[in-house]
Amino acid sequence: MKQMTDPVVYKLVRVDFDGKLIPATDDELMEVEDLLEYEKSKMLSDCDAVQTVGCSSNGDHLSEKPILQGYGGLMQSEKEEVAVVKLNAGIECIEMLQKVNKEERHRFTHESPIHLSSCTDIDDQISDRCDKLPNADVTLRSRSPLQETLSMSTPSSNGKQDNQIVHSSECPNSGEKGIENRSSVSAMVADSKPNFSRLKGEINLDKLTIRELQETFRATFGRATSVKDKQWLKRRIVMGLTNSCDVSVTSFIIKDKKLVQTDKEDSCKKVDAEDLVAEAVSDCRNGSSASCGDQMEDAEVGGNLRSSFMEYDCKDDSMLELKTAKRVRKPTRRYIEELSDMEAKDYCEKLIPPAKQSAQGKTSTILVSRAGTQPNAVVTRHDSLGGSNIQVPYISRVRRCRPRKSIMSLTRFQSSGMGMTTKWASNTIGWTDSQLNKSSMDKTVEVRPVPFAELLIEEGTKEKQSSVTHIPEVCGDKEPKRVDLPGNYSDDTTVPTAKGGIRRKHHRAWTLSEVVKLVEGVSRFGAGRWSEIKRLSFASYSYRTSVDLKDKWRNLLKASCAYTPSEKGTNPRKNATIPIPAPILSKVRELAEMNSQSTKNLKASGSQSGASVSENRSGFL
DNA sequence: TTTAGGG
């Protein structure tokens, strides 16, 4: 599926009045992540390709598209580092995608049937790859030279004011009034390709001239600097190479990607190159956090949004420049929860016990961020993710799910899921945006073929179906209600009981989108595969356990049986909870029937059960 | 640990 997607994907990005780049929806963000992954793997094999994804700038206007930098310039020994740097660049995009003006999004959803490239299980991807932002080293400012370059290489279009949205190029109908900032140029910017040869071997920064330091800086971060301050440069480079802000030594020697302290005690974390990668990957995760911030924007975060950026553990005053340039969004509670959940769920098997970690010479550091603007410090800890050190917000939580057997299982399922997705995309009819809205799932858009589209069409919106026949469909994904946002419950959703167990504090009403997700999951994996559905379709819903899914499915089944036979003419307000749209219920019934059928088939003839599933689906409708 | 089913 990734191969099918054009690697050049543009995202909805809004530029705020203060020049801040506001990302779009979660789903888009996630898609970018997908992209990042794609780019990463691609670049790992293609050393020369430095892909820079579009950035459009309209002269004085700061309307820009995310710069999605690939992971170019990889050399075997340093590829990890490169990946980091490049990823860091990509992070910017992620960040940009984090937020989008709600109204704009709404409008976007309404006015433009967006057909994003197919990308399934975005939730899973995002939740699996995202983490907190690192030290804000590689910073693409809104007017950074790199972006300037990019801007020039992309066609600019009619100017709009700030706050305008730039439509993604994957949105075929995005050409409506005033929002035509489209560009589909993938700029190859050689200048942005850091020269990492400088990073080889030992570098004694003390002996370098300012110019050399600047060069090294560029090699490290992929962007040039004009800073003349030697100390600053050295610090920056060391920070970049060691991925640590905690650099205050006066003498720097970098040897084999490690900082060799010369005149001071180890105050630096020494991380392997692979750690850097993990860190960079972890950067993406912050994206999910930001999306949470987005969702909570008028809720608890509220006006704090603008000030919700903060720096992590940057004790160095030299960071001042960076502070203004790039601020790290403070993780929301949901983010932290999810992150912790993810980390526990997905990477637990790879965790190295802290003791062992220290024994390996890795300092298990707990850093207290000293945010200038944030009174409350954020405690982070170093964890090992996939054998790498990452910094994650520290939080105690209860794991409700057993860890994934292997990270690869995710990819495996994803690819298989995507395969099915592709099939669906060509065989089924998806939502239209109006259908989406009808289903109250218009908050966000997701690129995913929706198997229930038929149901909605069957609901009398057939006239819409022509507009969406062959393109992967847009579908509401995230919970539409703020009340349902996980962040509102944060990490104290469970409370220990006297009996030693844990009990949930709140009942979380199932939202329609969750139900849809569930039904889709069932249709994909079949009823009974709850843990798989949970992992793949509800990866970002840390509060839904597989048991929950099962229970909900049971309820849905009950509801559908009580409902559908008599069709829609009956009393529409039977459900105490949210009224489940009849199409969904009938879908549930269908799936149930299919399921029982296939199991019967399994029992009887033991064959052709898998084929019957998909065939029954289409034949049924 | 996961699933199925009762409470």
Added chain:
DNA sequence: CCCTAAA
């Protein structure tokens, strides 16, 4: 949702 038996 919780709990638990069974796999």
